Amino acid sequence: MANLTFSEKRRIPLYDDPSQVECGVVEFDHKKCSSCGMCVKICPASTLEMIDKIVRMKQPSECMMCSDCVAICPEDAIVAIRNYRYTGCYKTIGLGELQAPRL
Amino acid sequence: MNNREQVIEQLKIGWTPTEEVILKRRSVRMYKKEQVPEFMIKRILEAGRFAPSAGNGQPWKFVVLREPEIIQGVTETTIKICKLFKSLIDYRIPGKRWRLPIAKFNIMLKPADLHPVPFGAVSLIADGKLGLFHGAPTVIMIFKDVRGISNPDLDCGIAGQNMALTAHSMGLGTCWVSFAKLAFQYTGKWKKRLGIKYPYKFITSLAIGWPVGEPDGIVTRPTHEVDWYENGIKKVVH
Numbered sequence: 376m377a378n379l380t381f382s383e384k385r386r387i388p389l390y391d392d393p394s395q396v397e398c399g400v401v402e403f404d405h406k407k408c409s410s411c412g413m414c415v416k417i418c419p420a421s422t423l424e425m426i427d428k429i430v431r432m433k434q435p436s437e438c439m440m441c442s443d444c445v446a447i448c449p450e451d452a453i454v455a456i457r458n459y460r461y462t463g464c465y466k467t468i469g470l471g472e473l474q475a476p477r478l
Numbered sequence: 479m480n481n482r483e484q485v486i487e488q489l490k491i492g493w494t495p496t497e498e499v500i501l502k503r504r505s506v507r508m509y510k511k512e513q514v515p516e517f518m519i520k521r522i523l524e525a526g527r528f529a530p531s532a533g534n535g536q537p538w539k540f541v542v543l544r545e546p547e548i549i550q551g552v553t554e555t556t557i558k559i560c561k562l563f564k565s566l567i568d569y570r571i572p573g574k575r576w577r578l579p580i581a582k583f584n585i586m587l588k589p590a591d592l593h594p595v596p597f598g599a600v601s602l603i604a605d606g607k608l609g610l611f612h613g614a615p616t617v618i619m620i621f622k623d624v625r626g627i628s629n630p631d632l633d634c635g636i637a638g639q640n641m642a643l644t645a646h647s648m649g650l651g652t653c654w655v656s657f658a659k660l661a662f663q664y665t666g667k668w669k670k671r672l673g674i675k676y677p678y679k680f681i682t683s684l685a686i687g688w689p690v691g692e693p694d695g696i697v698t699r700p701t702h703e704v705d706w707y708e709n710g711i712k713k714v715v716h
Contacts, residue, residue, distance in 0.1 A: 420602075421602070
């Protein structure tokens with residue numbers, strides 16, 4: 376991280392400050408879901424859990440929207456709803472909405 | 479219709495095979511134990527060899543690791559270092575609140591390394607919840623030649639992406655793993671074991687293997703502002 380003054384550096388939030396990131400949100404279509412558990416297995420943030428064959432996001436979630444679960448789901452039952460965003464002094468500049476690749 | 483017009487008409491209705499590989503590439507974090515055939519890894523290295531670099535300097539050194547003992551060893555060293563960091567600056571554990579000023583001081587020194595994301599990964603690796611190479615049977619480590627002209631880090635990145643995309647085009651999975659740098663930055667053990675010395679410096683590594691399931695697929699990504707200058711006008715596109 377470049378160009379921070381001493382006083383700015385002193386005000387960098389701590390690594391567990393929830394205001395530094397806004398986690399991603401995925402939604403599950405429970406009608407399509409076959410409870411195979413693939414998404415839970417591959418989630419690198421260990422933020423998905425399956426209780427009584429119903430998959431959901433743990434709270435607080437640590438989803439970084441890698442979208443691995445969306446891609447691996449054999450039933451296409453997972454949809455990305457909200458992107459992961461860096462906020463505060465790490466804020467990504469000029470981000471738009473989530474979109475599939477456009478031809 | 480001439481050839482170019484035909485190509486353009488095709489582009490309007492579908493992706494090229496290269497685009498498909500790029501769009502479908504996901505970071506694979508679960509691999510089968512089965513080893514990847516040697517010739518495939520050699521083909522992947524060829525893609526790295528043919529990457530562009532500043533002044534065609536090719537300021538890199540690739541190290542292929544297919545010995546579980548070495549892959550496991552680098553992982554264990556990295557876990558040890560993560561545990562050490564965690565024991566120094568993790569103040570969230572009950573009774574360890576006194577580490578807070580130490581954590582604050584370290585965040586000032588290394589804000590990029592102690593953002594919630596890398597620090598979260600340090601915690602997960604230290605606790606054994608996140609595997610470093612995710613069980614991949616082959617790892618290609620990329621070292622830069624620090625004497626490289628212009629921007630050798632970028633050149634290593636370009637060569638790495640060439641290799642990653644080639645691997646996905648073959649149905650393999652890859653994941654970029656830069657955390658292994660801890661094992662080279664803070665200890666001499668693996669530098670010595672692998673014979674890495676000046677002018678080589680660890681940049682990143684690529685875990686390669688057969689993925690569990692079918693992880694590659696098209697997903698959504700956020701758009702990003704792009705400035706566009708044309709006909710004397712500036713516009714912003716997404």
